Amino acid sequence: MPVYQYKALDQAGDPCGGIVDATSPREAREKLRTRKLFVTDISTVKKGGKKKNALAKAQSGRLSADEGGGEAFGGHLEGVSFTLQKLFLGKARAELNSTTRLLATLLKAGITLIDAISSIIQQVEDKYLSTVLRQVREDVKSGVGFADSLAQHPELFDSLYVNMVRAGEAAGALDEVLARLANFMQAQARMKNRVSAAMMYPMIMLVMGFGVVCFLLAFVVPKIIKVVTKRGSALPLPTEILVTVQDLFLGYWWLGLALAIVAWIAYTAFVSTDKGALFRDTYKLDIPVLGGLFRKQSTARFATTFATLLRSGVQATECLRILSNVVDNKLLGKVLIETRHRILEGEDISGPIKKSKIFPPVVGDMIAIGEESGQLEELLERIAETYDEEVEITSQKVTSLIEPLIIVAMAGVVGFIVLAIVLPLVQGFKF
Numbered sequence: 001m002p003v004y005q006y007k008a009l010d011q012a013g014d015p016c017g018g019i020v021d022a023t024s025p026r027e028a029r030e031k032l033r034t035r036k037l038f039v040t041d042i043s044t045v046k047k048g049g050k051k052k053n054a055l056a057k058a059q060s061g062r063l064s065a066d067e068g069g070g071e072a073f074g075g076h077l078e079g080v081s082f083t084l085q086k087l088f089l090g091k092a093r094a095e096l097n098s099t100t101r102l103l104a105t106l107l108k109a110g111i112t113l114i115d116a117i118s119s120i121i122q123q124v125e126d127k128y129l130s131t132v133l134r135q136v137r138e139d140v141k142s143g144v145g146f147a148d149s150l151a152q153h154p155e156l157f158d159s160l161y162v163n164m165v166r167a168g169e170a171a172g173a174l175d176e177v178l179a180r181l182a183n184f185m186q187a188q189a190r191m192k193n194r195v196s197a198a199m200m201y202p203m204i205m206l207v208m209g210f211g212v213v214c215f216l217l218a219f220v221v222p223k224i225i226k227v228v229t230k231r232g233s234a235l236p237l238p239t240e241i242l243v244t245v246q247d248l249f250l251g252y253w254w255l256g257l258a259l260a261i262v263a264w265i266a267y268t269a270f271v272s273t274d275k276g277a278l279f280r281d282t283y284k285l286d287i288p289v290l291g292g293l294f295r296k297q298s299t300a301r302f303a304t305t306f307a308t309l310l311r312s313g314v315q316a317t318e319c320l321r322i323l324s325n326v327v328d329n330k331l332l333g334k335v336l337i338e339t340r341h342r343i344l345e346g347e348d349i350s351g352p353i354k355k356s357k358i359f360p361p362v363v364g365d366m367i368a369i370g371e372e373s374g375q376l377e378e379l380l381e382r383i384a385e386t387y388d389e390e391v392e393i394t395s396q397k398v399t400s401l402i403e404p405l406i407i408v409a410m411a412g413v414v415g416f417i418v419l420a421i422v423l424p425l426v427q428g429f430k431f
Contacts, residue, residue: 004028004044008037015040029138038142092129092156097185099124099133104178113174114140132156145169160305160326167313177312184308188301191388195297195395202402209410216417217249228424235424242420274330281329285358289401293394298329299359300387302336307380317343332358349376 004025007017016037022028029039099120106116117137124130132153139149147166150157161181168177225243228235235243270276285291285298305326309319320340324333339352348371354364366383370376 004042006032006037006039006043007041008032008039010037033142092126092132095124095126095129096156097182097189099129100178100185101182104175104182107175107178113146129156146174158326159322160309163314163318163322164309164312167309171313173313180308180312184304187304187388191297191300191391194392195293197395199399202399202406205403205406205410209406209413212410213413213417214249216414217246221246221417221421222250224421228421236420238416238420239424242417277330278334281331285329285331289398293391293398294329295358295360296387296390296394298327298332299363300384300391302327302332302359303363303380303384303387307377307384310377310380316349320349335359 004022005017005019006028007015010016020028020031022031025042025044028042032039102120102123103116106119107113111119114137117133117140121130121133121137124133135153136146136149139152140146145166147162147169150165151162164177164181165174168174171177221242225239225246228239271280285295287294302323305323306319309322310316314322317340320336320343324336324340327333327336335352335356335358338356339349342352343349348368350364350368350371353359353367354361363383366379367376370379373379
């Protein structure tokens with residue numbers, strides 16, 4: 001039977017250690033738990049005194065594979081580094097919505113939290129999410145609060161998720177809060193997909209048009225220009241421009257690519273700072289045509305999130321703090337932080353919202369009515385529904401406007417290329 005060396009904390013919180021024999025790291029932890037010990041690290045004692053890390057610190061949420069790529073936590077990260085797995089969270093986040101809804105259903109059916117998590121682990125397809133849920137289950141078994149355990153994995157559970165769960169735990173309505181959270185996540189995903197779908201077709205047209213122009217400049221135009229220049233006659237101005245553009249494209253395409261990469265890296269570094277992100281999001285709201293769409297999308301997200309938090313039992317000031325971190329616009333986040341400060345000084349919510357001039361005027365008016373009538377959640381939900389519809393309508397309008405502009409632009413470029421090629425061919429012909 002394998003022997004494991006462990007480090008743990010006793011009931012008084014003092015560190016201790018020793019060895020224990022068990023068939024697996026999980027069984028070793030169970031044995032130590034019966035001794036009222038909280039395990040922080042456990043390692044297999046191999047022959048010759050060498051050790052193999054089997055389980056990283058329970059509270060850090062990290063897991064690493066052993067040198068031979070063998071055993072990993074719960075058998076779900078076989079030979080794959082847990083740190084590397086963090087780089088691929090798309091599938092885990094996509095599956096989190098259905099996982100949250102299933103957990104709410106199981107809790108509503110009367111199943112205990114630990115059993116519900118165990119049942120979900122067996123159905124989760126993503127290995128990273130499965131591993132995180134196993135860690136959460138172990139933490140809950142050890143007496144850690146569910147929300148506190150989720151907070152140790154911010155790459156999956158943001159402050160909105162954690163605070164709603166904490167409010168649900170405090171109110172004894174965790175199943176209802178999780179169901180509301182699942183609905184919220186689904187609504188946000190639907191809105192994001194709607195805007196993305198509206199922008200997808202124009203982007204595809206733009207990329208394809210750029211690709212066609214590059215193909216013409218790289219393969220078609222050089223051959224035709226070679227034939228034209230053999231005639232020895234003077235080239236028309238459009239043809240000379242096309243030849244210059246072609247020479248620059250073929251001779252310095254690598255420089256253009258390098259400059260584009262450098263520009264992207266510089267932009268990414270700039271917007272990763274608070275000042276840069278604030279500048280980007282401020283400018284984004286002022287972009288002609290698209291700025292209105294972004295503003296309405298942010299407003300709908302703000303109203304939906306605010307209403308969801310309030311219905312989950314989170315205090316208004318705490319809601320604004322959370323919202324400042326989860327809204328997709330730094331300028332709106334700054335306004336919400338200022339609004340929170342004003343509320344703490346005794347003002348209402350609607351006053352700072354109206355003064356900011358970032359949100360549409362109707363939002364401040366409806367919030368004021370909701371505060372006076374005590375129906376703020378209902379009015380926020382109405383705002384969310386209204387602007388959700390506005391986002392859909394505006395997305396269609398933007399798409400209808402951008403598509404012909406791209407078509408006209410691409411037609412102009414291709415038409416200029418054709419004109420530059422045809423002019424020297426017909427030069428000298430009499431009609």
